[in-house]
Amino acid sequence: MTQFGPEYVRAIAPYQAGKPIAEVAREFGLDEATIVKLASNENPFGVPESSKAAMAAAAAELGRYPDANGFELKAALSKRYDVPSDWITLGNGSNDILEIAAHAFVQKGESVVFSQYSFAVYALATQGVGGRAIVVPAVNYGHDLDAMAAAIEPDTRLVYVANPNNPTGTFIGAKEIEAFLNKVPGNVVVVLDEAYNEYLAPEHQFESSAWVRKYPNLIVSRTFSKAYGLAGLRVGFAIAQPAVTDLMNRIRQPFNVNSLAQAAAIAALNDKEFLAKGAENNFAGYKQLTAAFDELGLEYVPSFGNFVLVRVGDDDGAGARVNLALLKQGVIVRPVGGYGLPQWLRISIGLPEENAAFIAALKKVLA
């Protein structure tokens, strides 16, 4: 049989997304309205009202191409993060940013460093350009930054760091990140993926865009998919100095962020109330879930994101088994066997009643 494409593309294992509600309803014969989805770290409050209004206004212009330069969204981000507009790259979700970085900075055969148990897209983006992944063993389910700095080889072009990390929820403080940035050679680009930054408690918040001024090899990546509630629209962005930003802008598709997404993102960025409500719900939900795990004697990784990684059994079938039993009760969570964590499940923090439905279903399964 004819084989198409390069070997490194054929070797890619497709990304496994959280199961959509409609699919679970069909598969298990359930009513969609009764299904609880805590599988993709989405915002349980959905789209902010401010973004809905902005999209309704922008809909009239959908016959035209979006602004390829995202002038207004970049202007809003520029103001918010106090960096010039030409330091910003917009992405079709921050997944796009992660991929653009691989395409812009890595050639076939060159290496990329990232951590064990870090976000699956780093491996996919690396493989998509024929790069060589250097996967550094995690410590306590989080990044070992010293080992990652030491793992950089002469042909390393890119390092991905997720902070907080998904799927484990671990967090690295500002001092450690900066110590790491000081160790990385200046010709190696570091992507600091901060998809969950807005969920951090005030004492952990650090305006990482400040590092971009200091480190010409740093890309800070953020998204509107999580705390801002716009996952379905696909908007993310990167902040980096012009030399790096210029290359990323050449690689990205000209119209990678659509008009509705640009309008919605501007509105969400200025919706402080929505963010505050989400953060409050998240802290309460984290307590609710972890109290139940404590009661059930289940180990979990302390999380700084909007999800918790919990160990549901001692055997390597546990994650898949408990996941299936939860699905049958209409609760969708995320198995993480693909991350090398077959005894664990990742639970996104939902509304209090959604968390309660998950806890009740989990108790039934484990009883």
Ligand SMILES: *Cc1c(COP(=O)(O)O)cnc(C)c1O
């Ligand atoms: C969810 C997530 C992203 C980005 O998602 P987009 O929807 O593409 O913006 C990026 N990094 C991590 C670690 C994530 O968990």
